[in-house]
Amino acid sequence: MSNIRLENITRRFGEIVALDDVSLTVQDGEFFVLLGPTGAGKTTTLRVIAGLEKQNAGHVIFDAHSMDDAQPADRDVAFVFQQYSLYPNMSVYDNLAFPLRSPLRKTPEAEIKQRVTDAAEKLRINHLLERKTARLSGGEMQRVSIGRAIVRSPRVFLMDEPLSNLDAKLRESLRVELKHIQKVQHSTTVFVTHDQIEALTMADRIGVLDRGKLLQVGTPQDIYDRPATTFVAQLVGTPRINLLRTARNNGALNISHSDLTLSAGHENLPNDLLLGVRPEDVRLVNDGQFEGVITLIEPLGVETIVHIRNGEQTLLSTIAGNVQVRIGEAVRFNVVPDRIHYFDIDGKRI
Amino acid sequence: MSQATTGAAAPQVTPYRAAGRRHLSDRQILLLFILPTMILLICMNLIPLIYSLFLSFTEYSVISGTPPAWVGLDNYTQILTSADFWANFATTGRFAILSVVLETAVGFGLALLLRYKFRGSGIITTLILVPMMLSPIVVATFWKLIFNPSYGIFNYLIGFTNPNTAPEWLGRSDLAMWAIVIVDTWMWSPFVMLLCLAGLSAIPDYLYEAASIDRASAWFQFRRITLPQVMPLLLIAVLFRTIEAFKQFDLVMGLTGGGLGTETVSVRLYRLAFQGQFDTGMSSALAYIILVVIIAISNLLIRALNRVREG
Structure with a gap:
């Protein structure tokens, strides 16, 4: 196992800049998740690390050794592809x-057998060993391709959305298994996903990518509690964070198109700004400071999403369990003051 | 159609009937499409097929004017015990093996070369495909010129620049067969290439990427990824070419006329049926023997194909 450093990586495909000056470090034994929407450059980053793609500028460094000129075979990485890349007819x-x-590699056959059996046991596919790959289900195929990565002890595991083609149940259980295997083996892992839940649950640290730029790197908690931009804030958390256009008037913050007014919890705020409020920080209380009308209720069992309208603004609020409110009902609510995120008009955190 | 209902009477359900006077049912439309073809096939294929099966058990000539005389299995025994006919089969087999092996090798090789796009690869692929679009008689006619020992370009290209010592491809019994094999390969390798290209383009890149990360050697990648993935289409190409090779007629007629040890069974069949005595009974029997042989070979190949497909 080893640590990985990307220094100012830029990768262009013709006119398109897939990666724009990306620098990051993945520590030895760390589970690092690259999160971002489609086309953000996550897969390209992974392929650059693996050597399947050559960067136009910058350096790939494993343990202080430059890998810039190393072939994929020489980098000693394991790659799990999104499309279970199993060799057919085997x-x-x-x-x-x-x-x-x-x-x-020239591994003796006895050791191969040992390692294959071990990996198969870990992934609970030992009953499938004799089967041809064409006769496997999607989940089984992905287990096999993960197995193919863990039979050897590579310097780093690179996983490109390995769970995205699976159904929800299977994804959940494989997520747990993967995390478990990673912790037991203490393997350095770079995991690509567009699913914020996968990122938040599995990662030691998350790197958020958008349009080839690395926006923020941090622990799941950092990313959730202190998003660097409105983009990051909106990417993590369901339902989405409430973003409210706000004008500062001395010590008061007037949320536009509504009669909601808060006191500025922050000095040096610009006159024009965006307020971010997570839905769980909008709380329905009888003696709440603000009032609004319920326009929509989405009961999810464990929680209920309530849409509250004030003026032309609609705030989402998540409330634990089922709540007894009706559409059209007037309610009062509070916003937890020290959980408010302030962004400037360009989306940067203040 | 509509009915006025009064009071609390339950609404009457009337079956839906399309407007219009006369409508064809699905089945009638089906028959309308299929019947013309069926009738044509029965008249042009099925009846002659059955009639020729009957004729193969008789002594008969279409030009004699006498009715067919039943001889039982005589025609078959005669063909299968005659060294003459066996020689025709041997010639056909030799031709089929040589041409199919060469076409597979050349076709697959070309496909590997043209697999990745490069500047001009489209036009090159199209040009390579031209031979298979030509009529075999046309091909035979101009290859006769190409093979010509005094002014043909073939000998010159392979290094025989003196017309007096250059080999006469279509005039020597040891070379005539090769001449036909060369022309057939020239004409039909593109077909094998086309199918192989289709097979190669269906192999996903990530398999090779996975293999390169797994440190597989180039030979390993070829043997474990490329070959097994192309195999089904390659076998289809071999199947088609083998059947065609077994029926080889026009190139032989055009190049050697069946002389110099190049008389394939099809050529022999043609002579038997339409030259000299017009031995219709005997030629029907020979045609059936060829049919059985082709079905047998096809079945072997199809079985191999299914095995490959099942993996």
Whole structure:
């Protein structure tokens, strides 16, 4: 295992800049998640680390060794592709043994058997070893391709949305298994996903990418509690954060198109700004400071999402459990003052 | 259609009937489409097929004017015990093996070369495909010129610059077969290439990427990824080419006329049926033997194909 450093990586495809001056460090044994929407450059970052893609500028460094000129085979990485990249016409066993059987590696057959059985046990696919890959379900295939990565001990695991083609239940259970295996093996892992829940639940640290730029790197808590931009704030958390256009009037903050007024909890605020309020920080209380009308209720069982209208603004509020409110009902609510996020008009955190 | 209902009477349900006077049912439309083809096929294919099966058990000539005389299995015994006919089969087999092996090798090789796009690869692919679009008689006619020992370009290209010592491809019994094989390969390798290209383009890149990360050697990648993935289409190409090779007629007729040890069964069949005595009974029997052989070979190949597909 080793740590990985990307220094000022830029990768262009013709006119398109897929990665724009990206620098990041993944520590030894860390579970690092790259989060971002489609086309953000997550997969490209992974492919640059693996050597499948060559950067136009910048350096890839493993443990103080430059990997810029190293071929994928020489980088000693394991890659789990989004499309279960199993070798067809081969049994599960042969697929798992494939990386060990490489003529460049020369692993004795007894050890191969040992390692394949170990990996299969970890992923609970030992009953499938003799089966041909064409006769596997999606979840089984992805387990095999993860297995093919863990049979050897690479310097780093690179996983490109390995769970996104699976159904929700399976995704949840594999998520837990992956995290468990990673912790037990203490393996350095870079995991790409567009699913914020995957990112928040699995990551030691998250890097948020958008349009080739790295916006923020931090622990899941950092990302959730102190989003660097409105983009990051909106990317994590469901339902989405409430973003409210606000004007400062001395010590008072007037949320536009509404009669909501707060006192500025922050000095040096610009005259024009955006307020971010997480839905769980909008709380329905009988003697609340603000009033509004309920326009929509989404009961989810564990929680209920309530849409509250004041003026032309609609705030989302999540309330634990089922709540007894009706559409059209007038309610009072509070906003937790020290949980308010302030962004300037360009979306940067203040 | 509508009915006025009064009071609390339950609304009457009337079956939906399309407006218009006369409508064809789905089945009638089906028959309308299929019947013309069926009738044509029965008249042009099925009846002659059955009639020729009957004729193969008789002694008969279409030009004699006498009715067919039943001889039982005589025609078949005669063909299968005659060294002459066996020679025709051997010639056909030799031709089929040589041409199919060469076409597969050349076609697959070309496909590997043209697999990745490069400047001009489109036009090159199209040009390579031209031979298979030509009529075999046209091909045979101009290859006769190409092979010509005094002014043909073929000998010159392979290094025989003196017309007096250059080999006469279509005039020597040891070379005539090769000449036909060369022309057939020239004409039909593109077909194999086309199918292989389709197979190659269907192989996803990530398999090779996974293999390169897994440190697989180039040979390993070829043997474990490329070959197994192309195999089904390659076998289809081989199947088609084998059947065609077994029926080889026009190139042989055009190049050698079936002389110099190049008389394939199809050529022999043609001579038997439409030259000299017009031995219709015997030629029907030979046609059926060829049919059985082709079905047998096809079945072997299809079985191999299914095995490959199942993986």
